[in-house]
Amino acid sequence: MLLAELNVRHTRLHMPTRRVALGDVYLPTSGPAYGAVLLGAVMSEFVRALDDEQRALLPRLLDDARAGLSVPRIALRYRLQNDTHGLDRSRHRIVGEARGERAGAQRDHRVVLELDHHGRADPQVIGAVLAATALAPSARLVALRALEVALRRPRLPEGVTVRRLLQGAPDLREFIAPGASASGAGIEDAWRGVSADRRWAMEVLGLRAEMSVDRADVQSRFRRLVRLAHPDHGAARDGAAERLAQLREAREVLLAASGVANSVGAEQTG
Numbered sequence: 001m002l003l004a005e006l007n008v009r010h011t012r013l014h015m016p017t018r019r020v021a022l023g024d025v026y027l028p029t030s031g032p033a034y035g036a037v038l039l040g041a042v043m044s045e046f047v048r049a050l051d052d053e054q055r056a057l058l059p060r061l062l063d064d065a066r067a068g069l070s071v072p073r074i075a076l077r078y079r080l081q082n083d084t085h086g087l088d089r090s091r092h093r094i095v096g097e098a099r100g101e102r103a104g105a106q107r108d109h110r111v112v113l114e115l116d117h118h119g120r121a122d123p124q125v126i127g128a129v130l131a132a133t134a135l136a137p138s139a140r141l142v143a144l145r146a147l148e149v150a151l152r153r154p155r156l157p158e159g160v161t162v163r164r165l166l167q168g169a170p171d172l173r174e175f176i177a178p179g180a181s182a183s184g185a186g187i188e189d190a191w192r193g194v195s196a197d198r199r200w201a202m203e204v205l206g207l208r209a210e211m212s213v214d215r216a217d218v219q220s221r222f223r224r225l226v227r228l229a230h231p232d233h234g235a236a237r238d239g240a241a242e243r244l245a246q247l248r249e250a251r252e253v254l255l256a257a258s259g260v261a262n263s264v265g266a267e268q269t270g
Contacts, residue, residue, distance in 0.1 A: 001096040002026065003111065004034035006042060008127030009087035010119055012197050012253075018078045020123045022130045023089055029139040033146075034094045037157050040146035041113055042092050042128040044154035049121035050076070058125070062148055065133045066140070078126055085242060086249060088200070090116040090124055094160070111160045118166065118196035201253035204246055213254055222251040 007023030027035025050058070054076045061075050072081045093114045116124075132143035156162055190209035191199050199209075205221045207213060227233050229243040 003032075003094040003096055004028065004038040005094075006038055006092045006128065006131050008090045008092070008119075008124055008131075009084040010090065010123035010127070012088040013119065013195070018123075019081055019087060020078045020126045020130070021081050021084045021087055022127060022134060023084060023091075025131050025134070027131060027135060027139075027143065029135065029142040033142060035135075035139075036143050036146040038092060038094050038113070039128045039132055039143050040150040041094075041115065041156050042124055043147050043150035044156055045115050046121040046124040047151060047154055050125060053077075054122060058151060061126075061129055062144060062151070065129050065144060068140075069130065069133045071130075075129075076122060076126055078123060080126065080130065086245060088119060088196070090119045090127070092116055092124070112163055113156065113160045114163045114165060116165045197253055201250035204250035205254070215255060218251055218254045222247055 005024070005026045007025065009021040009023045011017050011019045025035075027038065029035050047055070047058070057076055061069075069075075069080065072079060074080070091114075095112050095114065096109050097112050098109055128147060132140055132147055135143055194202075194209065202209075202211075202213065205218065205225065207217075207221070225247050226244060229240060229247065231237045231240050
């Protein structure tokens, strides 16, 4: 069961620009206030990785956020924007998970905090502030208070299971290439050791973890998927521009990667 979710959109690791946008969020601030708990946890987890200048600027950013942040703007050396086109996604969540059956048919539940570590730390902190700002005024105060407390005394919430996603990848529900799958047993193990950028690009082009990656195959898959995604060939016009941009970026990532002809298996053992 989903209790809170924060999607931070940010520049991919292989790109030199610094951009942050806010993706989809579910941040309840009433009752257990799991939304505020999640934002505080993201701040606590990533704030230590900021450099001295960014940490010095962060209190001012939180003060500005009380009245709402105008976008676009520059904050902590990042451009804050609304456009998410071409940006990676880091997804942080709090979920309730069942742990099997107890006597009397009672289920044992636990609360799990998932923190996505595949991107840089600074956009995660900025994204948490953006998410608080986007809330209604009363909820914003609750969320900003959680962020301020976490800034002063970074610590993760007690009584939750923490799951750090070191090989995180964007949510593939947005676009899954024909023949690719977003679920299945052993998928995370198969991708272990593959960078998030490379995994994302391979999955967009329909390549599985065990498949080899070579230039000719990348070009061939790109051309075929572009034809399938193009409105001139019968695809829906809604979202076509983003799908085509994803395909182009995935091709560039794989062609620019060193050792493009090597298999993923070689990358895992290298």
